[in-house]
Amino acid sequence: MDQIDVSTKEVKSPWGTQNVTAPPCSLADVMSEQLAKQLHEDLASFSSCSDVGLDLVDVPQDSDTSSDLMLAQMLQMEFDREFDTQLRREEKKFNGQSKVSISFENYRMVHPFEDSDSSEDEVDWQDTRHDPYRLAKPTITPKKGFTGKGKNITTKHDEDVCGRKNTARMENFAPEVHVGDGISMDLKLSNHVYNALKRHCQTEQRRGARLHEKKEHSTAEQAVDSRTRLLMYKMVNAGILENINGCISTGKESVVFHADGGSFEEIIVPKECVLKVFKTTLNEFKNRDKYIKDDYRFKDRFSKLNPRKIIRLWAEKEMHNLARMKKAGIPCPEVVVLKKHILVMSFIGQDQVPAPKLKEAMLSCEDMKKAYYQVVQMMQQLYKECNLIHADLSEYNMLWHDGQVWLIDVSQSVEPTHPHGLEFLFRDCRNVATFFQKAGVAEALSVYELFNTVSGLQISCDNEADFLAQIEALEKMNEDHVQKRSKKAFTNFCDDGPPLLNDDDD
Secondary structure (H helix, E strand, O other): OHHHHHHHOOOOOOOOOOOOOOOOOOHHHHOOHHHHHHHHHHHHHHHHHHHHHHHHHOOOOOOOOOOHHHHHHHHHHHHHHHHHHHHHHHHHHHHOOOOOOOOOHHHOOOOOOOOOOOOHHHOOOOOHHHOOOOOOOOOOOOOOOEEOOHHHOEEOOOHHHHHHHHHHHHHHOOOOOOOOOOOOOOOOOOHHHHHHHHHHHHHHHHHHHHHHHHHHHOOOOOOOOHHHHHHHHHHHHHOOEEEEEEEEEEOOOEEEEEEEEOOOOOOOOOOEEEEEEEOOOOOOOHHHHHHHOOOOOOOOOOOOOOHHHHHHHHHHHHHHHHHHHHHHOOOOOOEEEEEOOEEEEEOOEEOOEEOOEOOOOOOOHHHHHHHHHHHHHHHHHHHHOOOOEOOOOOOOOEEEEOOEEEEOOOOOOEOOOOOOHHHHHHHHHHHHHHHHHHOOOOOOOOHHHHHHHHHOOOOOOOOHHHHHHHHHHHHHHHHHHHHHOOHHHHHHHHHOOOOEOOOOOO
16 A cells, blocks of 8 residues: 555656646626726836837847857847946046047947937947048058059159148147148148258257256246256255245345245354355356366365356355455355355345445445445455455445445455456446545545555556556466466465255256
8 A cells, every 4th residue: 555655646756847736716806997907007018128229239020049159149239238328428428528539439349330229329420530621631652653554654753642641740840830731732842842841840849848848947037947946955955944935135156045044053144145046057147167166275276167056166165265355354144054055144134125235335434434344455465364255246246234334246256366356346446436436425535545455455547548458467477377386375264164965866
């Protein structure tokens, strides 16, 4: 009995289909209007989805979908269209409202004309590879050098062919050269005209590069190029200066800025300072070399070919000259630090207001007379104690502050043994005597008397030409003595100067 029951049992396979029996329902439920409406909506939504899918893949109704290859092609086409749609959205988002647009056409899987649709994403599409309005460039002559046969042969030297080729080559000019649309006008340029235009464009490019480099690496206008600004920032970051306020004076050789002093460990920085930035161009002051190349202190280091080295020597020379003057007790700015072509000094003035020049100062007769005697005394001290000649002394290089005269701008000062030192002294005496005589100082000496008083020489001559001739004779006598003189005699003056900030940056 048990064996019969086992054999009669039905064996179920795990891969077999399950017989799902529908749950019983009543006739009232089947005839319900609500159920009928719901079934109708479900059927409508299913048919709409199937219609969209068929429209996208464009599959004919009589196609055989039982083939795996056909199904794979349909799926790949659907995937490509979705990819192109997404790529078109990315392109539109990337370009935005820009006048210059970037096309992702090369990345599309389906050609735009094969995918013509009425959607908004394809309205602004333009196939730039097949622009019907773009004129074709001139045809290229084959390697054999000619085209055609017989009487219709055309060589590469044909005038029209060369003219069109030259017009097409103009597109390779620099972007700033406006060549126009010569191809559409069928413009024919001869070789002579094309070569002239090419040389002109190359010349303009080199000229623009030189102007740009000169503007970036020179300090002609406000003496602040990129390197100078970097040096200023380093001074502020190092704590030497608190801040830089602005320009207070400009001259032929330098520009002066006012700054607030900071706190530095090794240097005592005054409350108010000035930054004298020497210009790195020699356009406005081209005769600097005669003040340096004959000065034995800087003769070996002079280089006429490098303007930046000349400017550094110029700034260093003023630093050493001010150190000599300060040691002799002559009123002058006190040097704080020197960094390349930037000289930091004490400020002569108060509350960011510089002291007036002697030319601009409104002085009474007594103050003018007092100023004259001070100037004569300082010229004597400068010549005898400091062994210097100002070489550019005038009412523009003297300031009036706290009831006394201050000397500034001594970068061009030389020693009396300079080949032109006595000529510079005579020029200084003429400027000083002329100014104070015009100012109404009755005690003002003449040019010759002032020269003899300052130099200690006894040159007796009333004629300027003869006076200058005797000065030149003395200079020639001193020239041989200067060449034999040792430089070590004045090393103590150079060692007493303020510190120089070393910087490896050139």
